[in-house]
Amino acid sequence: MASAVSARITDVRGVTVGHWTDVPRATGCTVVLAPEAGVRAACAIRGRATGTRELDALDPHHLVDRVDAILLTGGSAYGLGAADGVMRWLRERGRGLPVGPAGMVPIVPTAVIFDFDLAPGGKADRWPVADDAYRACTAASSEVAEGSVGAGTGATVGKALGPRAAMKGGVGTWAATGGDIVVGALVVVNAVGNVVDASGKILAGARGPDGAYVDALSHLAGGGTPFGAREAGTPTAAAGRNTTLAVVATNATLDRTALQGLAQAAGDALARRIVPYGTLFDGDVVFAISTAASVPATPLQAEALAALAVPIAVERAVRLARGVRDIPGLADGRAT
Secondary structure (H helix, E strand, O other): OOEEOOOOHHHOOOOEEEEEEEOOOOEEEEEEEOOOOOEEEEEEEOOOOOOEEOHHHHOOOOOOOOEOEEEEEOOHHHHHHHHHHHHHHHHHOOOOEEOHHHOEEOOOOEEEOOOHHHOHHHOOOOOOOHHHHHHHHHHOEOOOOOEOOHHHOOOEEOOOOOHHHOEEOEEEEEEEEEOOEEEEEEEEEEOOOEEEOOOOOEEEOOEOOOOOEOOHHHHHHOOOOOOOHHHHOOHHHOOOOEEEEEEEEEOOOOOHHHHHHHHHHHHHHHHHHEEOOOOOOEOOEEEEEEOOOOOOOOHHHHHHHHHHHHHHHHHHHHHOOOOEOOEOOHHHOOOO
8 A cells, every 4th residue: 555755855865955045035946856867847838927948858759758857936937047057067967968069058947936926026027147156065865854945935825816815935845756767756735725634624825914815726616816917907917926847756666757647646636725726816737747767657656755745745735835925825924
């Protein structure tokens, strides 16, 4: 029978994680480094306001069959340039796609969250850059800090009533195992929806004027809108301000088509703990990677293990997040 093990995506041997965190400016980035030989990878795009780079390489029909790292970063589209630092770090170590005399080209799919709501003054004037992502690579290890770190530094959740009524989000990780097969998840939670526990009770989310939680799904179903949409007369004003990013790793020998299915299954697991999930206001992306280091597993087993690991990673992302200024976090006791 499957059981939870440890609390880290790095229980998949060879996978390491590094953060770069800028608390004063409420931003950061998180890199998931593959073993030296790279990993098979695929993705599922679940939101409709994404900011990404190199996702084409994750198509099962693409020539490139391995990736070297995945970068999750703050700074919206500005933060995509931080991937250059990951590429530099990998290139210095001779890691990447061999391209003959030209050497190696590291493959680094990247996705961003919008974290400017917590920026000093609310201005889009800071984001992780290449040197910061390089530092995250240097810091990578099997230990994984959680909460308000890395790409989760400026993350918030429950923004159905606007960013000032939200709560702090962050980074969480967990793993599950069945026999020799391990599936680990790392999630950056920065959602318009609320985060709920297994019973459906709100753990962290939108807060009404009295401080009590508000059902985000009912609010939106009744015609309510996130901050910016009604005032500007168009839903695009609030689009892209929310994103949940996830990386699901396994040692199971899965091909890229099966990994694409694993990413979809992990997205389904996210939808059970983030309500609503994958809206037109969210830029949700789920990555799935395989080190192919273990005996073959059925895709169904890997997907079932992801369904166990991902929800706990989501919970940990908010339970371990500390508040920033007037945005409370569960880890500091100021929440409802």
